[in-house]
Amino acid sequence: MDFIAVIRDGFLAMIGPVTAAYAVSAVSLNLQFGYTGLLNFGQVAFMMVGAYGTAITVEAGGSLWLGIPVGILTAVLLGLLLGLPTLRLRADYLAITTIALAEALRLIVRSSWAEPLTNGVFGIQGFADAFFDLNPFPGGAVYGVGTWTVTGRSLWMMIVSWTVVLLVVLLIRRLIKSPWGRVMRAIREDEDAARSLGKNVFGYKLQSLMIGGAIGAVSGILLAIEQQNVTPDAYLPRLTFILYVIVILGGAGTILGPVIGALVFQFVFFGFDSLMASAQANIDWVGDILSPAEAGQVKLILVGVGLMLLMIFRPQGMMGDLNESLIDDH
Amino acid sequence: MTIDPNALADVAAVPGVAKPDPIVTIDGLERSFGGVHAVNVDHLEIQRGTITSLIGPNGAGKTTLFNLISGFDEPDNGEWDLDGGGLVGISAYQVARRGMVRTFQLTKSLARLTVMENMHVADQTNPGETLRGALFGGWRKAEDEATEKATALLERFGLTHMADEFAGSLSGGQRKLLEVARALMVDPDVIMLDEPMAGVNPALTQSLLHHITGLREDGMTVIFIEHDMDVVQEISDWVVVLAEGSVIAEGPPASIGSNEIVIDAYLGRTHREEEE
Known part of the structure; x- marks a missing residue:
């Protein structure tokens, strides 16, 4: 058993661009769920729309730099279309509508009917060359010490995506620390009270959904660029729930919680993955019980157990304030 | 704004009577839930700068009336206005911005x-x-x-x-105080209090009463729902009695306690026959 290697695998996944993309998406989900109290169970739809908006624009002959704003604006539009009919209803309706919409959109994107635009189940590849052309680090070179290394391509992707994380966190921080953010939190606490104090609750919720949608799209675009690939089945509902785990793990309703949550989640997830793979290969009795494929699945169980323990011993999340979480709603 | 403390002295104590200077006027307001007529108010005027109590047995439609005129519920029929400005179809947050702020029976801190x-x-x-x-x-x-x-x-x-x-x-009583203080931040002309004394200890009730009369002294119009007749007698300038959704009586507090229609509404029509 090489525990150093386990830590390394967890660490490299933790600082990677996928973690950054998750962090961005978790920040936007936190604006909606943690600060406005909106149950958006279709976050993955905003990520998909952003990614496809970008990829399709490039396929159609546009540049990537046009594709990115197209992807973001499409997600904003999705937020608007989704919010108009549902935000006046009770919170659970939004939850049901968003999860259904996310799945419906994915099925439409992968259908043969949409194939001329989306290329169906095969998706669209190689649309982000313009991004990697800007990479100042030679792609073949490796950076790091010993076996703790990343490729030049990864390094470039990491720098850009973590910069995006920083910008998004600063944006949300500015919004939440403003009177606008205070109204959002008031709506989370009691929307009738906010209404009785002259606040246009519907308008604020719509803004939260649209801004969150835009940031969700940015996250989807980062993931798509990193993989140079969009396929419909990358946008399963499971991703939305992983993002909820991240938000709750880090602390819903905190500025840095979603980022910390993403870092910890990825470290634990890939650390466990490496640990189980190593144990399966090196420890006889583990190898006897589990096949390599089964060992890979154990990490999901452990993540579930970890989340349960967290809910029991630290319900406010890692960054949350215990006093705040102990206050009952009424 | 000058408020005449005796403005209501010459107003007859009959349901739907016109007031000298109404700030809120309600006409033909109806709201049904299924077959139940929750609110059915022909005409009601609230005098500016007074404390008007809304009383009535449980289920009389007091809170529903509050919900309707504050924009939290939509009536089937009828219109109402605030200081001459119609409020039909105006959403709750805009009603608040126009200067009519409400609180809730269950405190919403x-x-x-x-x-x-x-x-x-x-x-x-x-x-x-x-x-x-x-x-x-x-x-x-x-x-x-x-x-x-x-x-x-x-x-x-x-x-x-x-x-x-x-x-x-905060304690329950402090939340009530906060809700009133918060409503005042809006700078309302009319403040609607839904059972502000419910669940408040007697000492705090006195202090709340003091605050409510203070609102009137600041030129505000107060409409409040209350069950405790002592409280109603103590601070209101005018009392409106609702039963089964309709205004069955209104008048100065002294006229209400002895009003037979009101006693009937609270105790049931048969009680006098039993006594006789």
């Missing part, structure tokens, strides 16, 4: 906001509440002014020491 933040949310003038203002700043001055106003109000309601605590950590 914003639990995980501090007391001071609760007060700030009720401010109507902060440019930082728009997305543009939040992004580009320039709201500090309005924020400071609101803080000043809120500090004075909290002082008045004895909540200064709690300003930085979460509203959720």
Whole structure:
């Protein structure tokens, strides 16, 4: 058993661009769920729309730099279309509508009917060359010490995506620390009270959904660029729930919680993955019980157990304030 | 604004009577839930600058009437206005902005906001509440002014020491006080209190009563729902009695206690026959 290697695998996944993309998406989900109290169970739809908006624009002959704003604006539009009919209803309706919409959109994107635009189940590849052309680090070179290394391509992707994380966190921080953010939190606490104090609750919720949608799209675009690939089945509902785990793990309703949550989640997830793979290969009795494929699945169980323990011993999340979480709603 | 304390002296105590200077006028307001006529008010005027109590047995439609005129519920028929401005089809938040603010029977403190933040949310003038203002700043001055106003109000309601605590950590009575103080941040002309004394200990009831009469002295019109007849007799200028959704009586408090229609509504029509 090489525990150093386990830590390394967890660490490299933790600082990677996928973690950054998750962090961005978790920040936007936190604006909606943690600060406005909106149950958006279709976050993955905003990520998909952003990614496809970008990829399709490039396929159609546009540049990537046009594709990115197209992807973001499409997600904003999705937020608007989704919010108009549902935000006046009770919170659970939004939850049901968003999860259904996310799945419906994915099925439409992968259908043969949409194939001329989306290329169906095969998706669209190689649309982000313009991004990697800007990479100042030679792609073949490796950076790091010993076996703790990343490729030049990864390094470039990491720098850009973590910069995006920083910008998004600063944006949300500015919004939440403003009177606008205070109204959002008031709506989370009691929307009738906010209404009785002259606040246009519907308008604020719509803004939260649209801004969150835009940031969700940015996250989807980062993931798509990193993989140079969009396929419909990358946008399963499971991703939305992983993002909820991240938000709750880090602390819903905190500025840095979603980022910390993403870092910890990825470290634990890939650390466990490496640990189980190593144990399966090196420890006889583990190898006897589990096949390599089964060992890979154990990490999901452990993540579930970890989340349960967290809910029991630290319900406010890692960054949350215990006093705040102990206050009952009424 | 000059308020004549005796303005209602010559007004007849009959349902739907016209007042000399009404600030709220309700006409033909109807709301049914299924087959039940929850509210069915032909005509009702609320005199400016008075404390008007809304009383009636359980299920009389008092809270439903509040919900309708504050925009939290939509009537099947009818119209009503605030100071001459029609309120039909106006949403709840706009009603508040026009100067009619309500509180709730079950106190709605914003639990995980501090007391001071609760007060700030009720401010109507902060440019930082728009997305543009939040992004580009320039709201500090309005924020400071609101803080000043809120500090004075909290002082008045004895909540200064709690300003930085979460509203959720207040006692039930303190939450009632906060709700009234918060409503005042809106600078309302009309303040509607839904059972402000419910669940409040007797000592605090006296202090709340004092605050409510204080609102009238500040020129506000107070409409409040109350069950305790002693409280109603003590502070109201005018009493409106609802039963089964309709106004069955209105008049000065002294005229209500002895009104047979009102006694019937509370105790049932058969009680007198039994006594006889």
